[in-house]
Amino acid sequence: AQSVTQLGSHVSVSEGALVLLRCNYSSSVPPYLFWYVQYPNQGLQLLLKYTSAATLVKGINGFEAEFKKSETSFHLTKPSAHMSDAAEYFCAVNLSWTDKLIFGTGTRLQVFP
């Protein structure tokens, strides 16, 4: 069975501070991993995805994530938070023999001025 765990349902940072959103997965085989962002009343937008080509993945809006197999983690980071980063962030996993994305419970990021 595979699952995704996002530690911290709410994260608050000051504008300009480092953003770190945690995601751990449980899978017996290397999965495909994704980070999506959801702004209020909007759909899910892909930030980045890991497909085994490189362990450090760069995405849109200055976000990046590092795949660490030894820690079964895929944490999302951004060096300097912007007010416009305030949103809900979902980590998701997919295995090769299934269509579905399995999402974590989400982390709501708040950015204070």
Add this chain to the structure above:
Amino acid sequence: AAGVIQSPRHLIKEKRETATLKCYPIPRHDTVYWYQQGPGQDPQFLISFYEKMQSDKGSIPDRFSAQQFSDYHSELNMSSLELGDSALYFCASSLESAQETQYFGPGTRLLVL
């Protein structure tokens, strides 16, 4: 660039009524996925179609059915609606398989009264 189109964006129904949600994938995408996101929850996979055939099935109630048509658009039919069906319903599309990025539509917000 063209995105996934969903209609309607908002829908209000009474209990025991039926609802039909439509999804128009990104041009040339042949795979469509449906997800349900309850209030404050993560998206849950319902069903997917590849080349007009059901390719995977998740936690979709028997009251729900879906299909993909020759033009690749998909419809989710929901009957005997219950209060608990109130949710945001997302459609996503991709090329060939879920290992390709799933691009999400803006969602249809269904409210069952």
